[in-house]
Amino acid sequence: MSERVVPPTARQRRRPTKQGVVLSEELIVGTALRLIEEHGADALSVRRLGRALGADPSSLYRYFRHTDDLMLAVADELIGRTLRTWRPTGDWVADLRDLGLRMHAGALAHPRAATLAAHRVTGRAHEIRAVESILGVLRRAGFPDREAVRIYHAFVDQALAFGALDSAGTALPRAAREAETQVWRTTYGRLPAETHPHIAATARHLVATMRVSSYPAALDLFLTAARTHLGQLRARTGASRPH
Amino acid sequence: MSERVVPPTARQRRRPTKQGVVLSEELIVGTALRLIEEHGADALSVRRLGRALGADPSSLYRYFRHTDDLMLAVADELIGRTLRTWRPTGDWVADLRDLGLRMHAGALAHPRAATLAAHRVTGRAHEIRAVESILGVLRRAGFPDREAVRIYHAFVDQALAFGALDSAGTALPRAAREAETQVWRTTYGRLPAETHPHIAATARHLVATMRVSSYPAALDLFLTAARTHLGQLRARTGASRPH
DNA sequence: ACCTTATGACAACACCGTTGACCTGTTAAG
DNA sequence: CTTAACAGGTCAACGGTGTTGTCATAAGGT
Numbered sequence: 001m002s003e004r005v006v007p008p009t010a011r012q013r014r015r016p017t018k019q020g021v022v023l024s025e026e027l028i029v030g031t032a033l034r035l036i037e038e039h040g041a042d043a044l045s046v047r048r049l050g051r052a053l054g055a056d057p058s059s060l061y062r063y064f065r066h067t068d069d070l071m072l073a074v075a076d077e078l079i080g081r082t083l084r085t086w087r088p089t090g091d092w093v094a095d096l097r098d099l100g101l102r103m104h105a106g107a108l109a110h111p112r113a114a115t116l117a118a119h120r121v122t123g124r125a126h127e128i129r130a131v132e133s134i135l136g137v138l139r140r141a142g143f144p145d146r147e148a149v150r151i152y153h154a155f156v157d158q159a160l161a162f163g164a165l166d167s168a169g170t171a172l173p174r175a176a177r178e179a180e181t182q183v184w185r186t187t188y189g190r191l192p193a194e195t196h197p198h199i200a201a202t203a204r205h206l207v208a209t210m211r212v213s214s215y216p217a218a219l220d221l222f223l224t225a226a227r228t229h230l231g232q233l234r235a236r237t238g239a240s241r242p243h
Numbered sequence: 244m245s246e247r248v249v250p251p252t253a254r255q256r257r258r259p260t261k262q263g264v265v266l267s268e269e270l271i272v273g274t275a276l277r278l279i280e281e282h283g284a285d286a287l288s289v290r291r292l293g294r295a296l297g298a299d300p301s302s303l304y305r306y307f308r309h310t311d312d313l314m315l316a317v318a319d320e321l322i323g324r325t326l327r328t329w330r331p332t333g334d335w336v337a338d339l340r341d342l343g344l345r346m347h348a349g350a351l352a353h354p355r356a357a358t359l360a361a362h363r364v365t366g367r368a369h370e371i372r373a374v375e376s377i378l379g380v381l382r383r384a385g386f387p388d389r390e391a392v393r394i395y396h397a398f399v400d401q402a403l404a405f406g407a408l409d410s411a412g413t414a415l416p417r418a419a420r421e422a423e424t425q426v427w428r429t430t431y432g433r434l435p436a437e438t439h440p441h442i443a444a445t446a447r448h449l450v451a452t453m454r455v456s457s458y459p460a461a462l463d464l465f466l467t468a469a470r471t472h473l474g475q476l477r478a479r480t481g482a483s484r485p486h
Numbered sequence: 487a488c489c490t491t492a493t494g495a496c497a498a499c500a501c502c503g504t505t506g507a508c509c510t511g512t513t514a515a516g
Numbered sequence: 517c518t519t520a521a522c523a524g525g526t527c528a529a530c531g532g533t534g535t536t537g538t539c540a541t542a543a544g545g546t
Binding site: 128135148149183184188198226 | 361391405419440461469
């Protein structure tokens with residue numbers, strides 16, 4: 001049993017399942033994504049995935065060493081779909097804003113998968129392409145290498161983190177989500193000014209704002225700060241804009 | 244069996260377990276926190292918790308309807324501990340930085356609880372106190388109500404989102420985490436400059452930076468942008484610093 | 487001292503990921 | 517065209533999980 005998994009390229013004897021399905025890494029990943037979308041993140045288990053595929057659960061271990069491996073593959077597929085239509089224009093602030101909003105939207109479109117995949121490094125093709133692109137945008141903008149990496153890291157993590165956070169919100173059962181807005185409206189909306197002056201003064205805005213994602217605001221603050229930072233770097237080194 | 248759980252106030256017949264322990268909500272929550280701290284996030288299961296308490300697992304269902312309930316109670320306790328020692332000094336940037344780092348650290352110390360609680364509004368005492376305090380800091384700094392709420396929202400969500408993201412990282416089994424740094428070192432560290440110029444140029448920094456949380460960097464960028472924003476507001480309205 | 491009943495214990499259910507042993511159709515070599 | 521190797525699908529089992537229906541018993545009020 002020393003090694004159960006075979007690299008996808010070397011795979012050749014593709015024998016169909018008892019139920020007539022020919023397995024493949026792509027089919028498995030695709031089915032996993034579909035399962036997550038349709039029945040929630042908890043619906044993804046090796047056994048259920050096997051059932052959905054028409055194969056014995058243990059067959060999957062011929063393709064992935066363990067569940068973690070499978071999740072990485074799913075995550076990479078998500079990254080690929082998110083980036084497929086992104087085209088940098090040369091305006092780095094606009095490009096990053098666009099990309100950030102895309103990542104966030106992608107996460108919201110696949111809430112369960114995003115929650116599971118946000119914190120992993122896949123080291124797979126799609127991810128590598130993404131890293132290269134974003135670093136390119138930042139370095140062309142004029143950030144020195146160390147700063148480019150710092151900004152890159154914070155940017156990506158922010159997008160992933162907010163994506164996961166907001167995903168988790170939308171993934172809540174309907175009743176729970178309505179209960180939340182109700183908490184804002186009643187509990188916070190009715191605190192007396194004597195005991196809670198600041199909440200009372202802003203209650204109107206709180207109720208209106210708290211059910212909308214704060215990511216766009218956070219992203220704009222982030223980009224503002226990054227631009228300011230770049231300006232200071234340029235001023236200090238006396239460098240002009242490249243190209 | 245209509246309702247198994249009894250409100251804590253109504254609890255009266257405190258019979259010890261077979262092993263002589265007298266259960267209580269506080270004891271259970273405390274033990275759960277201890278378990279998480281000592282043996283990692285996935286050491287917390289109903290059965291293990293029961294064993295650690297010296298009680299049958301099913302006894303816990305007299306105190307919490309299900310594991311989620313227990314985790315929320317743990318999270319609430321966490322909020323309390325995080326805020327207990329925070330004292331605003333009057334320097335709003337320093338205060339918010341301090342609070343953000345505290346929230347992040349608290350999340351890291353209790354990954355499972357943080358992940359679960361990040362996207363919920365409890366409307367409970369600790370949370371209300373936190374909202375009032377932060378809004379107070381921002382309004383005293385001079386932000387008008389609408390802006391104070393916007394900044395508040397983004398600030399809190401950023402802290403929670405990064406907390407949950409980084410928590411998920413530390414909650415990973417040891418092997419998986421080492422695999423991640425290995426991916427950065429080998430996969431990304433060895434890409435040729437011809438195909439991936441930007442990654443190759445910054446590989447050194449990538450390897451060093453990516454295993455550290457980017458939250459402090461993101462937080463500083465956030466605060467920088469907020470300060471800039473406040474300055475612009477002041478300039479536009481010609482208002483001076485209050486007090 | 488007795489009754490009620492809150493609360494702990496037990497046993498069972500339906501899941502989960504993972505693995506070792508087995509079986510069989512595909513494929514490449516002769 | 518035959519045949520032998522072995523990739524890859526299947527089966528059964530292990531030890532874990534959360535949860536619940538039922539039972540028994542000791543605590544507390546009377």
